[in-house]
Amino acid sequence: MITIKQLRKTYEGSVAVDRIDLEVKDGEVMALLGPSGCGKTTTLQLLAGFLKPDAGEIRVGDRLLSSARSVVPPERRNMSLIFQSYAVWPHKTVAENVAYGLEVRKLPRAEIKTRVQRTLDRVKLGQLSHRYPAELSGGQQQRVALARALAVEPQVLLLDEPLSNLDANLREEMRFEIRRLHDETGITMIYVTHDQTEAMVVADRIAVMNLGRVEQVGEPHEIYELPATRFVASFIGRTNLLQLNGKTISIRPHQVLLSKPIEATHCLKGRITRHAYLGETRDYVIETADGAIMRVTTGPEVIHEVGAEVEMHLPLGACREITE
């Protein structure tokens, strides 16, 4: 189990990581999700041992890895890191890249060879072991980075926005690929990303970060359906935030029901200001009587003209109360 306690890191006065607490269970995939500058990459660098915290501590099991007083250097942490830039070494072949960590551990040659081959087969690069990175596509380089990190069978695998340099199709494929590698190896992963879909596909649990703090930790469906804060509600998926009876309410656009006005007073009234047909859905922008703007997604068969008066029904079960 990885335990982060009251971890804090500042750069020349500005706070990057602000006293966060987090626990990651063995064999779990934890995503650190947030916009750029939220502190997720700094957290990862602290975990990897490249940075020294100002306060707080990081433990794996009972072993204290980082505190303000001392930091175990990266090479003694038994954690592998996948870099956003892949950091595949251009002067080494695929096999030499993967063998590096095993050579550092002074394993016998024969064993290195079989383990390199096995790891490359696992990431489906078995045929390319003698190529140089420059001869590989971006996706293949990503697989080399994964194989190199997994070959040493680390206790923890850290991934720093590993898919952000890939094109959209490949990214979708690699999400499932990384999840598959996890399910096969059972390795504990901490996965940094700003892409909520990526986090939802890969992770068992998601820690949503903002301004150096962890706003909410939970399984993907909890984060989406039960957002605890205004930031989580608006960062994960689209939402409408309303002030009702002195409370802040979040309701997802597809959960609002639209109808022509009937004589009913318990719903919100509004006027359609914009409308877009998106094939599977229709998107409406609606201005309420008191000037608030709502976004509503309906099925393609629900048709209202721009300018039309409508009523919005907010099912009680879909409304979430939010703390600011």
Added chain:
Amino acid sequence: MAVGAPAAPGRTALNLTRFRLEPALILGVLCLAALSFLVVVPIGWLVLTSFQDSDTQALTLRNYFEAFSHRIYLEPIANSLRLAISVAAIATIVGTALAWLVSRTDLPGRSILRPLILAAFVTPSFLGAEGWIFLAAPNSGWINKIWVALFHSEHGPLNVFSMQGAIFVIALYSIPYTFSFVSATLDMMPSELEDAATTLGSGIFRTMWSVTLPLALPAILSGFLLSFLEALELFGPPAFLLIPARQQVMTTQLYLFFSDYPPRVEVAAAYAMPLLLVTASLLLVQRRIIGRRRFTTVGGKGGVRRRMQLRTWRWPFFGLAFILPLLSVILPYTAMLLVSLSKNWSAGPFAPGNLTLYWYDWALNVNGTTREAIVHSLSYGAVAATLAVVVATAVAYMAVRKLFPGVQTFAFLAVAPFVLPGIVLAIGFFAAYTHPPLLLYGTAGILVAAYATRFLPIAFSNSSSILQGLTTDLENAARTLGAGPLRSLWTITVPLLRRGVLTSWLLVFIPALKELSASVFLYTSHTQVITTVIYDFSDAGNFEAVSTMGVLMMVITFVIVIVAYRLIGREVIRSAA
């Protein structure tokens, strides 16, 4: 069968700051020592000497008064300015026109023109000056002789031993500066930028005037400034062409201060100060010009570049464009080659029995001085290149990785010699190392150190741009896989730098081989190099020996450039500068 972390948990907790600082600190101290030796001490002594009385060592302004109050010392300053402005104007106009023809039009023979201009770039201008002495010396020059024979006139029309002659020769070898800057810009500029103007109704000339030229202006101005500085700082061509005409420029005047007995180093140091200040401020101006507009022209990367049709003007322009390589490469090299193959050059190369390999045999086998000079040039250059590359790469590594606060000062020191003209640098080295504690004058060490310093900025900028391209992730990846910091450096960063370091090495070695203006102040009879031997022979009027050594030097240079080009690619071309 998980593999554990390589170290036992007991000794894992290590203080990060201590871990990083120790090797870095040692490296930092070593670099500081090297930079002090190469840069700080010579510049410091140069400035100090200029304020010192020659006998009492007391501080005084007398040297400045002496240097700038006599008419005979002020005239060279005027001459230098005249020379430099004329050269810069000619080189900029011709270089820009040529760049436009080669980069933007369908001029025939473009692909031959580029390597020929490159050959002019690589040719040291003092050799060009020698070549032109054979062609246009007042009586014995071949062009003049042909003229006299053809028109039965008393004198030929040309006299290379004159201010005009010097301007002409120096301009020939400055044109490649502007050419390479402007053509690089024009090569990057997509036609769309011009088309945008054309579609708005602007004609060809108006488009050139209002779009193409302004976009190329930073490059043109850079070419102008560098040609100006080059002409101001050159020693070889003025020494060969103007001293016989009894005219002095600042560099030759500095040499005269030195060749007085005893040498008037203090006055020379004071006299060199304007050169230093002008160079520093103009290079600053050039950086500003480039810095502000660099990205506007490089913007359209994917754009199409169409060539302008010259139509009926194709061949006339071809003729015009090839005048430059004719004058800067073909004619002088032919002359030099023929002279080197003549027993006695004034008899003309085709006089019966005059054609011989005697001088090559003489230079390589018979004469000890020339043979030694070749060995010295190669070995001093190699040691200087190694020294410069080691210092430059270490400083660049510390600066790029920001290993400790204040490291930017090191980077500044490593590029500072860029503003030192060769002669000024030599005066600094002379002033600093002709007395204890470090008595280097008269040894090979002072030449090696001067070369290393002079070309340190080239090596530094090359190494640091390579290091900037290497993300720390590459090293950090090795760390996470269990390698310690030194092992990561040694197995990842060092091999990745190898190619770039080789480039840096050549970028120092090649210009060191051709270095004259500092060498001529620092050599002694035991430490002759190729260029100083050429200078001595030229002084003594032994032009066959001058040509032979010149040809040998250029053969060595071209072989190295070509081999390096094959090995590494285009970066080598910059070594010509």
